[in-house]
Amino acid sequence: MSTVLAVSHLASQRAGRTLFAELTFDLAQGEVLHIEGVNGAGKSTLLRSLVGLVQLQAGHITFFPEQPDLQQNWRAHTLFMGHKAGVKSELTALENVALQAQLCGVDNIDAWQLLETVGLLGLEDLPAGQLSAGQQRRIALTKLWYSNALLWILDEPFTALDTFGIELLQQKFAEHTANGGAIILTSHQQLTWQTERLKRLRIAGGDDAGY
Amino acid sequence: MQATSWQALQAVMRRDLMVVMRRRSDVLNPLLFVLMVVTLFPLAVGPGPDILGRIAAGVIWVAALLSALLGSERLFREDYLDGTLEQLTLQPQPLALLAFGKVAVHWLLSGLPLVILAPLCALLLKLPLEGWSALVATLLVGTPILSAVTAIGAALTVSLGRGGALLSLLLLPLFIPLLIFASGAVEAALVGTEAWPQVLLLAGLSLLTLLLSPFAVAAAIRVSVN
Numbered sequence: 001m002s003t004v005l006a007v008s009h010l011a012s013q014r015a016g017r018t019l020f021a022e023l024t025f026d027l028a029q030g031e032v033l034h035i036e037g038v039n040g041a042g043k044s045t046l047l048r049s050l051v052g053l054v055q056l057q058a059g060h061i062t063f064f065p066e067q068p069d070l071q072q073n074w075r076a077h078t079l080f081m082g083h084k085a086g087v088k089s090e091l092t093a094l095e096n097v098a099l100q101a102q103l104c105g106v107d108n109i110d111a112w113q114l115l116e117t118v119g120l121l122g123l124e125d126l127p128a129g130q131l132s133a134g135q136q137r138r139i140a141l142t143k144l145w146y147s148n149a150l151l152w153i154l155d156e157p158f159t160a161l162d163t164f165g166i167e168l169l170q171q172k173f174a175e176h177t178a179n180g181g182a183i184i185l186t187s188h189q190q191l192t193w194q195t196e197r198l199k200r201l202r203i204a205g206g207d208d209a210g211y
Numbered sequence: 212m213q214a215t216s217w218q219a220l221q222a223v224m225r226r227d228l229m230v231v232m233r234r235r236s237d238v239l240n241p242l243l244f245v246l247m248v249v250t251l252f253p254l255a256v257g258p259g260p261d262i263l264g265r266i267a268a269g270v271i272w273v274a275a276l277l278s279a280l281l282g283s284e285r286l287f288r289e290d291y292l293d294g295t296l297e298q299l300t301l302q303p304q305p306l307a308l309l310a311f312g313k314v315a316v317h318w319l320l321s322g323l324p325l326v327i328l329a330p331l332c333a334l335l336l337k338l339p340l341e342g343w344s345a346l347v348a349t350l351l352v353g354t355p356i357l358s359a360v361t362a363i364g365a366a367l368t369v370s371l372g373r374g375g376a377l378l379s380l381l382l383l384p385l386f387i388p389l390l391i392f393a394s395g396a397v398e399a400a401l402v403g404t405e406a407w408p409q410v411l412l413l414a415g416l417s418l419l420t421l422l423l424s425p426f427a428v429a430a431a432i433r434v435s436v437n
């Protein structure tokens with residue numbers, strides 16, 4: 001299994017405080033990296049700097065170092081989902097799913113099927129603004145069902161989801177890694193899904209970041 | 212599989228159009244504002260056609276500038292708050308292209324209605340007939356500049372909680388050349404000389420702005436989502 005992400009000597013500061021420094025890790029296909037740390041430790045900053053939303057102070061990030069064709073167009077093979085769902089509150093769930101898919105370049109999705117999978121059937125005609133935070137989150141998460149990104153970078157994917165949703169998401173994770181995908185995620189709760197290819201990275205405000 | 216740039220542009224434009232169709236007041240309010248300002252002037256300076264006719268083009272253009280500022284804050288605000296902007300910056304397609312799509316939709320829904328409304332405003336202010344075509348022409352080529360430049364300002368200030376007043380102060384000076392050429396063109400038409408030099412100059416300015424502003428908007432968005 002080839003490497004999907006190689007990170008070396010990463011450092012980040014926010015407001016004069018070192019969040020992490022000399023952070024080096026890599027991730028291969030089929031692996032899951034669970035980033036842990038207290039609130040404000042810099043988990044989100046780390047994920048956002050991986051995809052280039054936050055400027056790096058130091059270090060190197062290489063996506064797909066062994067596959068030059070993927071490396072060139074790494075954005076198309078990486079899926080990032082942050083705290084905000086990216087769901088338009090004026091549009092219905094169905095419209096949100098369809099537009100999201102179009103933006104990803106997938107035009108043969110079955111939006112109804114997707115909504116059924118994530119348990120939103122019956123709510124498809126309501127403006128997303130009237131749905132709960134967890135339901136909006138589910139709309140955004142439908143992306144995982146049709147995305148063909150190899151690397152998923154998910155910031156707190158379980159936020160606002162109920163136990164059924166969390167279970168569903170973990171099943172999807174298992175499927176993704178079994179198909180050769182890799183996942184980086186932050187979460188305050190332990191995964192109930194047991195995978196032997198789980199890596200943990202603990203960020204502790206900079207002083208002792210490491211495995 | 213990956214969306215072609217064209218597909219992504221379409222998706223961005225379609226989404227913006229659909230969102231605005233659900234919130235029609237965002238489109239209507241600036242237009243009503245322009246109509247309101249235009250009707251206030253005869254009340255304030257007196258209904259004499261000689262005064263009104265002379266200041267008509269200037270009044271309509273200033274009203275257009277102010278109405279452009281009125282809704283500018285919201286251009287990227289919702290997208291910023293709900294995370295859409297973040298997702299757009301992560302698209303494999305060039306962000307400048309997607310930004311251009313947003314600017315184009317903004318013009319379609321704010322600039323174009325203004326062009327259509329212009330004859331009514333001209334009528335209300337008793338602009339002599341010779342000036343009408345020049346007024347419509349300047350609005351047609353000038354309003355894209357309004358959309359493009361306000362987009363830069365809106366993208367820059369989107370992460371500041373209340374960027375509204377700051378945005379107006381930043382943008383208004385940039386519109387001075389626009390105002391000078393536009394009212395110059397109408398003035399020229401009124402005194403019976405050619406208005407086309409100024410209109411063509413505006414058109415050139417417009418093309419340049421449309422070409423370059425998406426890159427500035429893209430850079431500003433990247434700074435704002437950081």
